[in-house]
Amino acid sequence: MKKIAAIHDLSSYGRASLTVAIPILSYMGYQVCPLPTAILSAHSEYPNFRCFDLTSQMESIIEHWKELDLHFDAIYSGYLASEQQMDIVERFFENFGSDDNFILVDPVLGDNNQLYTGMTSKMIEGMRRLCSKAKVITPNLTEAAFLLDKKLTAEITQEEVMGWCQELSQLGPEYCIITSAPSGNPKRISTLAYNKNDNRMWKVSSDYVPASYPGTGDAFASVITGCLLNGDSLPEAIERAVYFINAGIKATFGHEHDPLNGMNQEKVLHCLTEMLPYTYEQISL
Ligand code: PXL
Secondary structure: OOEEEEEOOEEOOOOOHHHHHHHHHHHOOOEEEEOOOEEEOOOOOOOOOOEEEOHHHHHHHHHHHHHOOOOOOEEEEOOOOOHHHHHHHHHHHHHHOOOOOEEEEOOOOEEOOEEOOOOOHHHHHHHHHHHHHOOEEOOEHHHHHHHHOOOOOOOOOHHHHHHHHHHHHOOOOOEEEEEEEEOOOOOEEEEEEEEOOOOEEEEEEEEOOOOOOOOHHHHHHHHHHHHHHOOOOHHHHHHHHHHHHHHHHHHHHOOOOOHHHOOOHHHOHHHHOOOOOOOOEEEOO
């Protein structure tokens, strides 16, 4: 069975990070090995959340994993809780990355044009370094702007986001996938992805739903990790991730539900394995 090292926090309430990634990747048939970065009472968009930083425990867990000589088929990182963790994860990539696995970095920094509580400029720099070591990165539009040190305005166009994908891929990653991008149609939202290896740009659009659920970025990156590990192409992986998120949002939106508690992904896990609609497009550069 293929194994994935999942470097994220455990937020006990409000679906995010490990509580999102583990069920998705287990459903897809992988063994998830969590390397927890912190334990939070609830994710950081809840007021007064408590955070137990696991920076020193991470070093000890990694030490044991080295003693056990473990091998992972994918290394997948997300929310990191301190500047020091950026260095720890960089060393983890050096120790556990190899020719027969891949690294996906979800550079969790913020959303809606703002950094999450506790994120610092040093952590942006650290994420930039981690992105340079990854094969695949999955920033949302806000994170892409912070990584590139650019201003994000409501007027941003699809062409500009395509340029950002290409610029980010110059940091190192082969695939750069940017979520929540404009599609040119206000009723639709796009995911754009650039493959540096064959110089092709891909687009998958979905209905824009006027709601925001924390943790959808974690779900998105988890599905991408699982699909790529399964041998799917880049546009197929994006298609699956967009399909899953869209189903999850629609399974939540109609309920009288506190949006902070994330999307009802438990209801739509079957979308991870059923037939895909195949709507992706290649867009010219
Ligand atoms: O969904 C990203 C994420 C991960 N981990 C924690 C968070 C968030 C977003 O708010 O707070 C702790």
